[in-house]
Amino acid sequence: MDICIRKAEGEKDLSFMLGLGRRLAAVIETGLHEPAEIQAFQDAFSAVNLRNPAAGSLSLIAEDSVGIGHGFLHALPGADGITGRTIGYVALLAVTEEAEGTGVAKRLLASAEDWAREQGYAALSLDVFASNHRGRLFYERNGFATETLRLVKKL
Template sequence: MPSDPARPQARITIRDADPSDTAFMHSLSPRLSGVPGPVWHTRAAMDGFQDRHMAATVDAGLAGARTLMALSEGGQRLGYIHLQPGKDGVTDEPCGYVAVLALVEEAEGQGVAAQLMAQAEAWARAQGYRFLSLDVFADNVRAIDVYTRGGFGAETIRMVKPLT
């Protein structure tokens, strides 16, 4: 992601996650399930979705996946990004997929997400992928803004109509 001179850039270290980071990654799940999501889903439903998503991605140990941890100058964990091989929805060619990006609240607005996304792009390029993709809830406008500033654009939009 290009750096925005109006936004502060935290001095961070990015390293591969290790087993000692697992509890920290799971501790951010309530932040992820608490982001603006579809109004027809309860918080309990969003919590369940997040638990299943973590099990299927971060905890699954998929071949070719990589999890990166962002640390402050003092070594405090600020957030992480989980990357894995995916498939492009149109061409079916292999691509990189950002399965999870999560930060502690104090790291928001400091450029940490941008630095993690830059590492994601470098990882995807090193794998020879033409695309890097991700999913975001349509109501999560803050995240959409971050991704749009980073060069992402909508490819498809899934629409849902509650029938109750």
């Protein structure tokens, strides 16, 4: 698949992200949050990050040679949970069903790693829901290791 990675911009890109956000939310199962809450959070997050991005943040689109989107990524400066130093943080990464297994997610993640290195960050972190088995395996295959586990109890 011939893919170009570019900076995301405009309402067309936001519309694409919102559509993919629904797919991403569908793999999340928690005993605490309803699917509609997860979807609303992701939609709002993508909208803010595209319309009013935080300083130093990154939003990318992976598209083919005719401009069809196949994935997106949001990354921003984050804090290391131990030292407090600023590191890169991948907030959202999603690809279309057709792009699964084609290297699109890997290219988006590699772009985020390049961005983090350019910023002088010593690490890149992310969160992945426990129910997202495919995502967890993808991140592990790309060098990410579990550092903490967040446990939640619904009251």
